[in-house]
Amino acid sequence: MSKVRVHNFFVSLDGYSAGETITLDEPIGKAARLFSKYDGRVIHGVDAVDEPITLDRALTSMWGQGIGVEIMGRGKFGPQTGAWGDDEWRGWWGDAPPFRTPVVVLTHHPRDPIHFDNGTSFHFLDAGPEDALAHARSLADGGDVRLGGGPSVVRQFLKADLVDFMHLVTVPVVLGVGGSLWDDELTEIQDRFTVESATSPSGLTHHFWNRTARSRRPGAHGQRPGTA
Amino acid sequence: MSKVRVHNFFVSLDGYSAGETITLDEPIGKAARLFSKYDGRVIHGVDAVDEPITLDRALTSMWGQGIGVEIMGRGKFGPQTGAWGDDEWRGWWGDAPPFRTPVVVLTHHPRDPIHFDNGTSFHFLDAGPEDALAHARSLADGGDVRLGGGPSVVRQFLKADLVDFMHLVTVPVVLGVGGSLWDDELTEIQDRFTVESATSPSGLTHHFWNRTARSRRPGAHGQRPGTA
Numbered sequence: 001m002s003k004v005r006v007h008n009f010f011v012s013l014d015g016y017s018a019g020e021t022i023t024l025d026e027p028i029g030k031a032a033r034l035f036s037k038y039d040g041r042v043i044h045g046v047d048a049v050d051e052p053i054t055l056d057r058a059l060t061s062m063w064g065q066g067i068g069v070e071i072m073g074r075g076k077f078g079p080q081t082g083a084w085g086d087d088e089w090r091g092w093w094g095d096a097p098p099f100r101t102p103v104v105v106l107t108h109h110p111r112d113p114i115h116f117d118n119g120t121s122f123h124f125l126d127a128g129p130e131d132a133l134a135h136a137r138s139l140a141d142g143g144d145v146r147l148g149g150g151p152s153v154v155r156q157f158l159k160a161d162l163v164d165f166m167h168l169v170t171v172p173v174v175l176g177v178g179g180s181l182w183d184d185e186l187t188e189i190q191d192r193f194t195v196e197s198a199t200s201p202s203g204l205t206h207h208f209w210n211r212t213a214r215s216r217r218p219g220a221h222g223q224r225p226g227t228a
Numbered sequence: 229m230s231k232v233r234v235h236n237f238f239v240s241l242d243g244y245s246a247g248e249t250i251t252l253d254e255p256i257g258k259a260a261r262l263f264s265k266y267d268g269r270v271i272h273g274v275d276a277v278d279e280p281i282t283l284d285r286a287l288t289s290m291w292g293q294g295i296g297v298e299i300m301g302r303g304k305f306g307p308q309t310g311a312w313g314d315d316e317w318r319g320w321w322g323d324a325p326p327f328r329t330p331v332v333v334l335t336h337h338p339r340d341p342i343h344f345d346n347g348t349s350f351h352f353l354d355a356g357p358e359d360a361l362a363h364a365r366s367l368a369d370g371g372d373v374r375l376g377g378g379p380s381v382v383r384q385f386l387k388a389d390l391v392d393f394m395h396l397v398t399v400p401v402v403l404g405v406g407g408s409l410w411d412d413e414l415t416e417i418q419d420r421f422t423v424e425s426a427t428s429p430s431g432l433t434h435h436f437w438n439r440t441a442r443s444r445r446p447g448a449h450g451q452r453p454g455t456a
Contacts, residue, residue, distance in 0.1 A: 053438060
């Protein structure tokens with residue numbers, strides 16, 4: 001079974017990973033500071049940029065390895081909320097979104113898929129984590145599934161025990177406000193994972209979470225009563 | 229210009245990276261201990277193995293990113309020395325060598341190329357570093373060049389100032405004897421590089437060498453008098 005992976009999930013010292021409010025001018029809200037001390041991710045491979053290959057860049061380069069599909073929340077796709085006013089919004093990324101695979105956008109307001117020449121396509125789906133994952137896998141051509149965030153999407157999948165791997169990155173900045181991955185219900189999640197951490201010379205700390213045990217609670221993936 | 233990169237170059241606490249003698253039974257001589265405390269490289273991507281994605285595995289997964297060709301010494305290709313007794317030896321790796329690109333094998337005894345179905349091919353060349361690199365680039369289809377070792381090959385290219393990046397890994401074991409990357413002539417090499425190091429929870433220390441300055445000595449790449 002293909003893995004469900006989270007990559008390059010940046011977290012501030014006070015635990016926030018996204019801004020509270022997303023606007024056209026501030027696509028990740030006030031969380032931009034998370035990236036201001038960092039010199040760039042190389043999501044398509046360390047050879048893709050003409051810059052030194054640092055430890056941080058090397059680790060962010062896992063992002064695309066063997067990935068066949070991404071699942072993201074609507075807030076990552078665009079700043080709109082509610083029903084779509086028109087269909088002209090095609091995401092933040094212009095004519096060549098960086099994904100290069102199908103992307104499932106979770107929204108209560110489905111619309112027609114959007115296709116780009118570089119292999120990226122957006123598929124809008126109103127579904128919970130299990131169904132969204134099944135649909136994503138049907139688009140993945142056997143590849144792994146990347147959970148692209150935001151924090152609330154990752155949290156939903158963690159609660160459903162559907163996450164196999166997370167690469168979290170602690171950034172030594174303080175945001176003060178924002179969206180957090182964690183809540184009270186998630187405190188026991190850490191017991192399902194083996195966690196390995198290392199600090200890079202830049203000051204970022206990289207955390208590798210690998211799932212070692214599955215949850216036994218009803219509703220967890222593959223153990224839902226009555227589900228084949 | 230494509231980069232010349234060294235990846236996953238393991239070094240013992242006493243500075244050795246290869247065994248003194250290579251035999252059929254001991255392809256890397258007594259240096260096997262370098263790998264005995266380490267749980268495996270994932271050279272074709274973190275998705276390629278059904279194992280936890282550790283920091284070490286993540287870093288070794290850079291090995292193939294954007295690589296179009298490898299250059300290796302004859303000792304890495306086989307244990308034979310001198311003239312080829314027959315042409316039956318096709319490398320250590322069976323019918324599917326892991327390289328999946330052309331490989332230039334440096335030897336004073338050229339022979340016909342060998343091709344495999346998985347994209348690997350071996351090309352035997354009697355040449356110094358500059359000419360070997362030019363030939364390798366002609367086979368690389370625009371990709372980067374990986375220097376595959378052994379230590380003496382990497383040393384030759386360092387002396388010719390042809391190396392852009394090295395990922396060295398200090399392994400906390402002692403070999404006692406072996407082949408070393410370094411010699412007296414190479415002590416000033418470090419001044420050409422920015423070096424970044426981080427220790428992983430496994431005990432391996434990863435060193436990232438990125439070239440920041442080119443040598444000015446005659447004979448260095450691109451500055452050879454009389455070379456266009």
